[in-house]
Every structure is written in structure tokens, then in C-alpha cells.
Amino acid sequence: MDRVYLSPPDVGEADRDALNRAFDSGWIAPLGPEVDAFEVELAEKIGRSNAVALSSGTAALHLGLLLEGVGAGDKVLVSSLTFSATANAISYVGAEPVFIDSDAETWNMDPSLLNEALKSGSYAACMPVDIYGQCADYSQIEAACREHGVALIEDAAEALGATLHGRPAGSFGDVAALSFNGNKIITTSGGGALLTDDEDAAAEARFLATQARDPAPHYQHSRIGYNYRLSNLLAALGRSQLSDxxxxxxxxxxxxxxxxxxxxxxxxxxxxxxxxxxxxxxxxxxxxxxxxxxxxxxxxxxxxxxxxxxxxxxxxxxxxxxxxxxxxxxxxxxxxxxxxxxxxxxxxxxxxxxxxxxxxxxxxxxxxxx
Ligand SMILES: Cc1ncc(COP(=O)(O)O)c(C=O)c1O
Structure with missing residues (x-):
């Protein structure tokens, strides 16, 4: 009997055509018109002013933490029920994860435990995860983070296409992360995106994701950068997947x-x-x-x-x-x-x-x- 997979890639002729179109255009690079168009279409779909296409959801979480100024010695509140990528990103910036249990009614971050934590300590950011395709309870989480002056980073890697009271997953918080890896609802084989309404933050994310290259004719760097951009070929695949x-x-x-x-x-x-x-x-x-x-x-x-x-x-x-x-x-x-x-x-x-x-x-x- 054929194997039945958990959540395999769902790809077809339209995806093949999109990949061929990008290939034939000659833009075989981590930038190009498909990346630009994918970012515009993604931002529009989620109702954010900016999307930055990246090589993975993990990269989006990492950059999100950097954009919010989270660093060594900081503490970050994060859902315990998640894939390790969420907590790993916190470790990448030298911060310490503090885990919040799930609410039995939603399986997402328990807002009452979050409030308990916020009252008991000092935190640089909060990273709720929209688990298994369902948004966390942002009406309570956003209010709690605002009250305590804590940055909110939404891990929407598993929830593209979901809504909460009509608002799309990926539209919550200061920044949000999406994943397009092979098992997600849409896939670019590997890929992700960072979403934000802050123009400067989006520009900073693009800068950090392309090795933090200073604007100079030669190669000059004043900060540590990363190689986190999504390739133009994969962005073409992302566009055809997103349309479905x-x-x-x-x-x-x-x-x-x-x-x-x-x-x-x-x-x-x-x-x-x-x-x-x-x-x-x-x-x-x-x-x-x-x-x-x-x-x-x-x-x-x-x-x-x-x-x-x-x-x-x-x-x-x-x-x-x-x-x-x-x-x-x-x-x-x-x-x-x-x-x-x-x-x-x-x-x-x-x-x-x-x-x-x-x-x-x-x-x-x-x-x-x-
Ligand atoms: C909740 C969650 N966060 C982050 C990620 C990481 O995304 P990626 O595999 O694109 O790095 C995933 C899935 O892989 C995930 O399920």
C-alpha cells in the first residue's frame, strides 16, 4: 500500500510553470523580480505593509528578535508547545527562553500564565506560537504585552491562512514569522518570511539578511550580517503556491x-x-x-x-x-x-x-x- 504522509508538499503544473518562468528570466539569484512580487503579494494577503522573503521561518524569528533589540542576558517569554526553532532563535541572540504552558481550550499560550510571568519579572519580548494552524489569543496577549512594554513577535510559521476575529495570522505583534518549508500549507521547499508594518524594520531586515553590506561601492561592513534571503526561483514557487x-x-x-x-x-x-x-x-x-x-x-x-x-x-x-x-x-x-x-x-x-x-x-x- 502506498505511504500516506503527514503533510507532504502539494505542487502541480502551475508551480512548474512558475519555476520555469523564473529560470528562463535568468534571475537565478537571492534577489530579483519574483522576490519583489512575492513580498508585495504576501504583505497584501496578510494586511501588513511589509513582507521580507527569507530562506526559512527560523531566519525570520532570528531577525525578528534582532529587530526588537533582544540580546545577551535578556529573557523572552515563549510558548512551550512548539517546534524547537522558536526557542532556538532566542538562544541565537544570547537571550534566555522562559516557557509558558498551553491553555487547554486552545492549546496556545495561556494568557493567564503569561500575565503571571509578566508581573513577576522583566522580559524583552514575548513569542506566542500559532500552533497547528490556529492563532493564539492575541486580544489578551497584545494587551498584556502593551501594558508591560514587551515586544511581541508572532510565530505564525504553522498558521498562514488562519484568522482570529477576521484578522489574519501574521498580522499580530511588532513582527511575525512565516515558514514555507516542505510540510507547510504553502511551500517553497524551504523558505520563510518576516512581516512588519514598520518600514524601517523591514529595511533593516533586508540589510541584515544580505550580509549587512554598507552602502559603498566596495565591500564594507559595520555590523554582523546573515545570508538569509530567499532565492528568486523559490519566490516564483511561493507566488504560485500563495495564489492557491x-x-x-x-x-x-x-x-x-x-x-x-x-x-x-x-x-x-x-x-x-x-x-x-x-x-x-x-x-x-x-x-x-x-x-x-x-x-x-x-x-x-x-x-x-x-x-x-x-x-x-x-x-x-x-x-x-x-x-x-x-x-x-x-x-x-x-x-x-x-x-x-x-x-x-x-x-x-x-x-x-x-x-x-x-x-x-x-x-x-x-x-x-x-
Ligand atoms: C512553530 C514553528 N516555528 C518555526 C518553524 C521553523 O520554520 P523553518 O522550518 O522554515 O525554519 C516551524 C517549522 O518548521 C514551526 O513549526
């Missing part, structure tokens, strides 16, 4: 609804909730398996799926449980620990066929004895 974003959101939401229809009646199974006012992309459909009810641990279920050539993955192991961040401070931790212990991400790609999804549902039902 709305359809992809609809497809992933339909996949989520089909899983709910097919599995929602099983005792001990819960799906990641969609918060009020939130329009999630369901980039990944994630469910929890309570072993005290089902008699089956999520790892057992994952293994059975793997035996059937179906790729499912445990929910993120939270950062407060990672050996590399063992010494870091954290607020709460039980919710994200439970989500890791019980959470399983199911195949959710926008090119998942109905028959493959039915295969996944059938294996899960059979394993849980239904």
Missing part, C-alpha cells in the same frame, strides 16, 4: 471535519478545539488519545498506523521537557506535557485523497476496538 492558499485552507478544514465525523464518537478521543472567533486552517488535524479510557496509548496507535504505512506524529514535545532547555524557567507545563503524552498528528495534506483518509480512519477505529 484559500483553496488549501478549505481542503484542510474539510479533512478535519471528515476526521471528526469518522472518529468523533469514540470515547477517549478529543480533537484540538477551535477557539471562539478563530478560523483555524487545521494545518494538522491533531487529536488526543486518553489511554485510561481507550486502553491504548497514542504511541501504540502511532505504531499501528506506521505498520500500515501511514505517517502520524506525536504532538510537539514541549520545550520545558527538552534536555537542551532543562535549565530554563517555565510557567505551568502540565497541559503541554499531557498534549505531548496523548497527542497525535494525523495525515492532513491538501493532496490527501478521500480513500487514503478513510484508510487512516479505519485503522484508528480498528485499533481502538470499534
Amino acid at each position: 492558499l484559500d483553496r488549501r485552507v478549505e481542503v484542510r478544514r474539510r479533512i478535519n471535519a471528515t476526521y471528526r465525523d469518522g472518529l468523533g464518537d469514540l470515547d477517549g478521543i478529543e480533537f484540538m478545539p477551535e477557539a471562539e472567533g478563530s478560523h483555524s486552517t487545521f494545518w494538522l488535524t491533531v487529536l488526543t488519545v486518553d489511554p485510561s479510557v481507550t486502553g491504548v496509548h497514542r504511541e501504540e496507535l502511532r505504531t499501528v498506523l506506521e505498520e500500515q504505512n501511514i505517517e502520524a506524529r506525536p504532538a510537539w514535545k514541549p520545550m520545558h521537557l527538552q534536555p537542551v532547555f532543562a535549565e530554563c524557567e517555565s510557567f505551568g507545563g502540565e497541559t503541554s506535557s499531557r498534549l505531548f503524552d496523548q497527542g497525535l498528528c494525523l495525515p492532513s495534506g491538501s493532496n490527501l485523497s478521500a480513500s487514503d483518509q478513510q484508510r487512516v480512519i479505519d485503522v484508528i477505529r480498528a485499533t481502538l476496538g470499534n
Whole structure:
């Protein structure tokens, strides 16, 4: 049986044509008309005045921290339930991550724990993550950060296409980061973007991303720079992918609804909730398996799926449980620990066929004895 992947790239003829167009133009470089156009189209889609196309979402997070002046000795509040890239970027600038647990109702940063942390210490920035395609609770988070004078950096790597009360993911905070790696809702194979409404910050991001080259005819550098720009070829791919974003959101939401229809009646199974006012992309459909009810641990279920050539993955192991961040401070931790212990991400790609999804549902039902 063919392998069913978690979230493979969804690419087609239009993408091939876009790549060929860029290739034939001769702009085989980390700049060019496709990069410029991708930035304009991305900013417009998200309602930001600036987008800076970069080589990865991690690069966007790193530059975002630099733009907000975060550096050695600073502390940064960050969601514990995330991919390591979010916390790694904090370490790149010499700052220290302080982890905030998830709210059980949204799986995103718990605003009450954030407030507790903000009252108890001094922080340079706050980095909430829009987990699995759903925006964090920015009505509370933005207000808390403003009150305490803390910079807000939105990690929207997993949530392009989502909205909260009609506002798009990537439009929150001083700066936001997107990822276009191979498993994201749109992909450039590898890539990312930094979003901001601050013209000067966008110019600074472009400067830092191209080796911080001073305006001189020779090569002169007064600051440390990075090689973080997205190539013109990949920007062409990004443009064709972006033009298909709305359809992809609809497809992933339909996949989520089909899983709910097919599995929602099983005792001990819960799906990641969609918060009020939130329009999630369901980039990944994630469910929890309570072993005290089902008699089956999520790892057992994952293994059975793997035996059937179906790729499912445990929910993120939270950062407060990672050996590399063992010494870091954290607020709460039980919710994200439970989500890791019980959470399983199911195949959710926008090119998942109905028959493959039915295969996944059938294996899960059979394993849980239904
Ligand atoms: C929450 C989160 N932040 C950051 C990243 C990093 O993005 P990239 O892989 O493009 O560097 C990812 C995904 O890879 C992610 O899931």
C-alpha cells in the first residue's frame, strides 16, 4: 500500500510553470523580480505593509528578535508547545527562553500564565506560537504585552491562512514569522518570511539578511550580517503556491471535519478545539488519545498506523521537557506535557485523497476496538 504522509508538499503544473518562468528570466539569484512580487503579494494577503522573503521561518524569528533589540542576558517569554526553532532563535541572540504552558481550550499560550510571568519579572519580548494552524489569543496577549512594554513577535510559521476575529495570522505583534518549508500549507521547499508594518524594520531586515553590506561601492561592513534571503526561483514557487492558499485552507478544514465525523464518537478521543472567533486552517488535524479510557496509548496507535504505512506524529514535545532547555524557567507545563503524552498528528495534506483518509480512519477505529 502506498505511504500516506503527514503533510507532504502539494505542487502541480502551475508551480512548474512558475519555476520555469523564473529560470528562463535568468534571475537565478537571492534577489530579483519574483522576490519583489512575492513580498508585495504576501504583505497584501496578510494586511501588513511589509513582507521580507527569507530562506526559512527560523531566519525570520532570528531577525525578528534582532529587530526588537533582544540580546545577551535578556529573557523572552515563549510558548512551550512548539517546534524547537522558536526557542532556538532566542538562544541565537544570547537571550534566555522562559516557557509558558498551553491553555487547554486552545492549546496556545495561556494568557493567564503569561500575565503571571509578566508581573513577576522583566522580559524583552514575548513569542506566542500559532500552533497547528490556529492563532493564539492575541486580544489578551497584545494587551498584556502593551501594558508591560514587551515586544511581541508572532510565530505564525504553522498558521498562514488562519484568522482570529477576521484578522489574519501574521498580522499580530511588532513582527511575525512565516515558514514555507516542505510540510507547510504553502511551500517553497524551504523558505520563510518576516512581516512588519514598520518600514524601517523591514529595511533593516533586508540589510541584515544580505550580509549587512554598507552602502559603498566596495565591500564594507559595520555590523554582523546573515545570508538569509530567499532565492528568486523559490519566490516564483511561493507566488504560485500563495495564489492557491484559500483553496488549501478549505481542503484542510474539510479533512478535519471528515476526521471528526469518522472518529468523533469514540470515547477517549478529543480533537484540538477551535477557539471562539478563530478560523483555524487545521494545518494538522491533531487529536488526543486518553489511554485510561481507550486502553491504548497514542504511541501504540502511532505504531499501528506506521505498520500500515501511514505517517502520524506525536504532538510537539514541549520545550520545558527538552534536555537542551532543562535549565530554563517555565510557567505551568502540565497541559503541554499531557498534549505531548496523548497527542497525535494525523495525515492532513491538501493532496490527501478521500480513500487514503478513510484508510487512516479505519485503522484508528480498528485499533481502538470499534
Ligand atoms: C512553530 C514553528 N516555528 C518555526 C518553524 C521553523 O520554520 P523553518 O522550518 O522554515 O525554519 C516551524 C517549522 O518548521 C514551526 O513549526
